[in-house]
Amino acid sequence: MSIVDRPTSGSSLLGGSIVMPANSCAHALPPRLVSPWAGEPGTAGTVAVVGAGKMGLPLAAQFAGHGWTVIAVDVQEAVVAAINEGRSHMGEEPGVADLVASAHAAGRLRATTDGAAAAREANVVVLIVPVMLDARQQPDYRHMDAAVDAIAPGVHVGSLVIFETTLPVGDTRDRFAPRLEAASGLRADAEFLVAFSPERLFSGAVLRNLASYPKLVGGLSPRSTERAALFYDSVLDAEIVAMSSAEAAEFSKLADTTYRDVNIALANEFAAYADRVGVDIREVIAAANSQPYSHIHQPGLGVGGHCIPVYPHFLLSRAPELTLVARSREVNDGQIGVAVQAVRDALGGLDGAPVLVLGLTYREGVKELAYSRGVALVEALRSAGARVLAHDPLLSDADIRSLGAEPYPWGSPCDARALITQTADRLWRALDPAWFPDLAILVDGRNSLSGLALPPGVAHRGIGVPARG
Ligand SMILES: NC(=O)c1ccc[n+]([C@@H]2O[C@H](COP(=O)([O-])OP(=O)(O)OC[C@H]3O[C@@H](n4cnc5c(N)ncnc54)[C@H](O)[C@@H]3O)[C@@H](O)[C@H]2O)c1
Incomplete structure (x- = not known):
């Protein structure tokens, strides 16, 4: 067999959704x-x-x-x-x-x-x-x-x-x-x-x-x-x-979504430990998931949208004894704090610091702000005293202002000292650090910009990924 850096097979090497084949229509239409x-x-x-x-x-x-x-x-x-x-x-x-x-x-x-x-x-x-x-x-x-x-x-x-x-x-x-x-x-x-x-x-x-x-x-x-x-x-x-029963069907949806929340919380805890021991969590997860019973999802800045952060609370509203579920919610919501702390450490404080958040919707490509960690991130940075700028290709300047951030026109010169990516939008790959002459740190909140070249002295901090710069 050949020797490879990363496993080349396995249905969920990265965790998360597996693409299932679409069935073609076998109905005799019209009925x-x-x-x-x-x-x-x-x-x-x-x-x-x-x-x-x-x-x-x-x-x-x-x-x-x-x-x-x-x-x-x-x-x-x-x-x-x-x-x-x-x-x-x-x-x-x-x-x-x-x-x-x-x-x-x-x-x-x-x-x-x-x-x-x-x-x-x-x-x-x-x-x-x-x-x-x-x-x-x-x-x-x-x-x-x-x-x-x-x-x-x-x-x-x-x-x-x-x-x-x-x-x-x-x-x-x-x-x-x-x-x-x-x-x-x-x-x-x-x-x-x-x-x-x-x-x-x-x-x-x-x-x-x-x-x-x-x-x-x-x-x-x-x-x-x-x-x-x-x-x-x-x-x-x-x-x-x-x-x-109806109850079994109701529970199945809550079980599926809560499983993903707990799984992501575990990935986030693993990422914190990976930081401490200096290994790359992506390598660890890809290797672990090459065992067919392992389906570890990816760490990041938390979980947003209508479903995954909401339905664990539907379970907890009837079953408060599910402490693992409650703890997972806390872990995932706490990931915003990881990004804010990384910026605070790099800049020596946040008071008045210009920070640019990239991606405010709950995930790239979906114009949905419900429970978005981008919105929570803007609020956390503002309450820590930062001047918050933001860009999201799906939102207008008025949308961004209504969320408490100054719109950043993509590609324009900017005095931001820190960038935080909250989504994994492909647009960020075209980012040119020259637009940000005062930049001190990039927090890569979805581990999607490891390959981005940064000038000497600019730090790259991922989630469970060895620090650069
Ligand atoms: N959005 C998702 O990704 C997603 C995924 C899976 C499941 N779901 C499920 O679907 C549900 C609906 O989600 P959505 O994304 O379609 O919501 P949505 O907000 O896009 O649409 C809801 C629609 O319901 C209408 N509405 C509200 N109250 C009404 C009423 N009393 N009578 C008639 N219409 C009313 C609203 O005007 C709106 O058009 C969610 O609560 C969730 O259980 C959503």
Whole structure:
């Protein structure tokens, strides 16, 4: 065998997502339109998708693309108007704009703000509005409660209601089914059916993921599970997994996302130890992951976005005894402090120091600021007294100002003494240190700029990577 520096095989050498092959469509299209729809293979009915956002609109387009009549429901008039003109308001999601346009042109996709009317007309209602966290890190149900209350008067005998939004374990059965029963006057799992099916898609690859990730489904009883599984089998090209209960399906999404948070926290702790013993954590992780049971993710400046930092708290809201989960949240949120301390050490203090943050969205290429560590980093630097500048190719100057930083025009001369990369945007590779004549340190927060040549005297500090300069 040949001798190599790094393992050349293994499905998760770097940790994180493994690309799964997309299944091609094996449905006989178009299906036969029926009303009411009772799950017969080869047939389609009407589905209401409640919440036509980053996840809901691609879902609506996918369902329409498989022959269903789709009514998108949203509280935002502008979203409804765009869909009714055949336009996607989700500029960056590959393939969605075309699918929305063709579904609309074929008369299979329209939108409304009237949830009750949509539910009345629909055989299936899919809810995909956000459940976030409140200031006490408890689930904030205001959007979902409002959406459930809006559709409930339209739920009728034979309706199938599916929750795709991530929920704490037990909410489908104990919080939302009774709410639907109270408003509709019908019995759940008897006169109408209720299931949970977690949305597990990745922004930027939603349509591809829909064709590859197995679709998990768990109902209030096997009856609800079976109907929901038949629905997804008619609209998706992926494997459908009929689970034993709604609770098992709810838990699976929290387990998947929390696993990633805990895994990244472990990688961050390993990175701190790698710093202490002077080895490169990337070499260690790549080597460890060449054993097929090891799937260590990458260290960095913490975890952002709607999902990974949020769902551990959904678990903790019901199971505070999960101390490993709580500790992992602390470790990941604490990574911002690692960057701030590195800059403080290099400059001898932060008071009045100009610091440029590169990347404010939670990850490169996705215009999403929810729980972004970039926002937290700006706040931490400002409260330590620094003058904070920032650049993000996805944000306008006004966006950047609203987050408390001065916009930095890419490529212009700048008096920054420290740079911190908070995303791994490819744009940073074109960075020219000559733009920053006073530069003392680059904190490479995602270990993506190890190859960047820096002038003598400028320090490079990665996360678990031997220091340079
Ligand atoms: N964004 C992601 O990367 C992602 C990934 C996997 C799963 N999810 C799941 O999808 C859920 C939704 O996420 P998203 O990114 O699509 O959110 P989003 O903010 O992009 O879209 C939510 C939409 O719901 C609408 N809405 C809010 N309240 C409503 C109501 N009462 N009735 C009708 N519409 C309403 C909003 O106007 C908005 O258009 C998340 O809470 C999560 O559980 C998201």
